[in-house]
Amino acid sequence: MSETISEAPAFRPLYVQVRDTLLKRLISGSWTPGMMLPSEFQLAKELGVSQGTVRKALDAMTAEHLLLRRQGRGTFVALPEEGRILFKFFRMVADGGERLFPLSQIVGRGRSKASAADCARLALPAKAEVWWIDRIRQLGGKPVIFERIRLPVSRFPQLGDMADIPNNVYALYSEEFGITIGKAEEKLKAALVDEAAASHLGCEAGRPVLIIERVAMALDDTPIEHRLSTCLTDECHYQAEL
Amino acid sequence: MSETISEAPAFRPLYVQVRDTLLKRLISGSWTPGMMLPSEFQLAKELGVSQGTVRKALDAMTAEHLLLRRQGRGTFVALPEEGRILFKFFRMVADGGERLFPLSQIVGRGRSKASAADCARLALPAKAEVWWIDRIRQLGGKPVIFERIRLPVSRFPQLGDMADIPNNVYALYSEEFGITIGKAEEKLKAALVDEAAASHLGCEAGRPVLIIERVAMALDDTPIEHRLSTCLTDECHYQAEL
DNA sequence: CAGTGGTCTAGACCACATA
DNA sequence: ATGTGGTCTAGACCACTGG
Numbered sequence: 080m081s082e083t084i085s086e087a088p089a090f091r092p093l094y095v096q097v098r099d100t101l102l103k104r105l106i107s108g109s110w111t112p113g114m115m116l117p118s119e120f121q122l123a124k125e126l127g128v129s130q131g132t133v134r135k136a137l138d139a140m141t142a143e144h145l146l147l148r149r150q151g152r153g154t155f156v157a158l159p160e161e162g163r164i165l166f167k168f169f170r171m172v173a174d175g176g177e178r179l180f181p182l183s184q185i186v187g188r189g190r191s192k193a194s195a196a197d198c199a200r201l202a203l204p205a206k207a208e209v210w211w212i213d214r215i216r217q218l219g220g221k222p223v224i225f226e227r228i229r230l231p232v233s234r235f236p237q238l239g240d241m242a243d244i245p246n247n248v249y250a251l252y253s254e255e256f257g258i259t260i261g262k263a264e265e266k267l268k269a270a271l272v273d274e275a276a277a278s279h280l281g282c283e284a285g286r287p288v289l290i291i292e293r294v295a296m297a298l299d300d301t302p303i304e305h306r307l308s309t310c311l312t313d314e315c316h317y318q319a320e321l
Numbered sequence: 322m323s324e325t326i327s328e329a330p331a332f333r334p335l336y337v338q339v340r341d342t343l344l345k346r347l348i349s350g351s352w353t354p355g356m357m358l359p360s361e362f363q364l365a366k367e368l369g370v371s372q373g374t375v376r377k378a379l380d381a382m383t384a385e386h387l388l389l390r391r392q393g394r395g396t397f398v399a400l401p402e403e404g405r406i407l408f409k410f411f412r413m414v415a416d417g418g419e420r421l422f423p424l425s426q427i428v429g430r431g432r433s434k435a436s437a438a439d440c441a442r443l444a445l446p447a448k449a450e451v452w453w454i455d456r457i458r459q460l461g462g463k464p465v466i467f468e469r470i471r472l473p474v475s476r477f478p479q480l481g482d483m484a485d486i487p488n489n490v491y492a493l494y495s496e497e498f499g500i501t502i503g504k505a506e507e508k509l510k511a512a513l514v515d516e517a518a519a520s521h522l523g524c525e526a527g528r529p530v531l532i533i534e535r536v537a538m539a540l541d542d543t544p545i546e547h548r549l550s551t552c553l554t555d556e557c558h559y560q561a562e563l
Numbered sequence: 564c565a566g567t568g569g570t571c572t573a574g575a576c577c578a579c580a581t582a
Numbered sequence: 583a584t585g586t587g588g589t590c591t592a593g594a595c596c597a598c599t600g601g
Binding site: 092093094128129130131132135149150151152153 | 588589590591592593597598599600
Binding site: 332360361362376379390391392393394395396 | 588
């Protein structure tokens with residue numbers, strides 16, 4: 080009879096190990112966005128595996144939008160601006176179907192003690208501090224989204240010194256703080272607009288709004304950003320494919 | 322200078338052709354849900370390609386949840402009941418995090434002339450007819466969703482004869498009408514509950530609700546079902562990963 | 564042209580399920 | 583023990599890009 084020790088699965092395919100190795104280079108920043116990777120053959124030689132195995136790892140990472148491969152050119156670390164990748168993180172669309180990138184206007188910033196809920200969502204110790212950023216976003220020329228972003232001060236130490244916050248904050252996280260957002264989770268509810276949002280969006284009280292709560296994760300799955308968006312959906316909608 | 326004729330890409334990799342061949346068998350119904358496919362080697366021999374090429378086609382279809390592969394057992398046509406596949410088509414989740422399959426109660430059925438909007442959404446000719454089904458769905462013991470489904474009569478000729486409609490309509494489409502839903506598109510808005518939904522959900526007027534409009538497509542991308550869901554989101558939410 | 568990724572093949576061996 | 587899918591390799595050739 081074999082031992083009844085509860086063993087870990089413990090079988091990790093080679094290409095998964097290769098993927099992890101390459102992912103570490105992205106996380107550590109030794110490969111930075113836009114950079115071209117060594118060719119499949121070079122990586123295979125360096126890691127002591129076959130080219131097919133490297134390819135399988137690269138293909139998996141490409142499917143996650145971490146890399147970008149172009150036949151004849153090479154394999155590149157994905158940029159946070161890369162058009163369709165930002166689709167991934169912005170699902171509000173004008174009813175007409177136009178794909179617009181919403182402009183933002185910062186209406187408030189600050190630093191405060193994280194609430195218990197924030198600590199839980201961002202996996203922070205008690206008494207941690209967070210930056211908060213309030214902004215309004217426009218879709219069809221009208222302000223339709225009011226959102227409040229919270230970021231752990233520990234991860235973004237110099238954020239308070241920055242004169243202004245760009246429209247594309249994920250590019251900011253990447254370029255200024257070396258943090259790449261890999262995925263996010265969103266929860267949607269309908270509610271009546273609250274006072275703060277109503278005043279910023281210039282709408283009357285009692286309007287129904289779409290509330291989107293997002294937690295965005297870094298490549299190593301650490302929660303990085305919490306974002307609460309309040310959206311007027313008269314002329315736009317949240318679009319999903321399944 | 323070369324000609325400026327806009328040429329079709331025209332290069333179709335072998336594994337894409339294999340995928341198309343296999344997909345046709347699913348669409349035509351010669352392979353039915355739950356059925357085990359021939360092994361990779363048998364398919365390779367039959368189609369005159371290598372096993373690796375067949376594998377690539379099967380992997381692609383598995384990624385689309387059309388097939389299910391289990392090591393040591395075989396490759397199977399996905400069943401519409403297959404737990405996680407229905408995740409794909411049901412994103413409303415109780416706030417606690419419990420994954421529940423919502424019970425349904427039919428509150429009305431009928432046949433009527435399709436509106437112009439219905440014809441557009443379902444790609445039907447003018448004056449086409451549709452079945453409509455109204456039902457209420459429960460999540461935490463409480464009715465939280467009122468939905469109206471519209472289906473083209475031309476695709477579901479005998480639907481009127483059926484005594485009742487099961488909870489899982491996608492299984493019904495598959496088993497009784499040979500139509501497999503492959504994907505869907507959803508658009509979400511917030512609104513105030515209308516009279517019909519309020520009376521069915523037993524809530525007061527003026528409540529904010531999440532409106533989900535879905536168009537579901539068959540394997541060949543033909544639109545099959547239009548569904549308008551009205552959801553109370555006090556104790557549940559719509560969940561998305563990106 | 565050389566260098567890159569993309570496809571395809573053939574074969575070996577491993578992990579898993581079932582009988 | 584057998585048959586399935588899963589991994590890994592090695593090598594050939596195709597398609598695309600840029601100098």
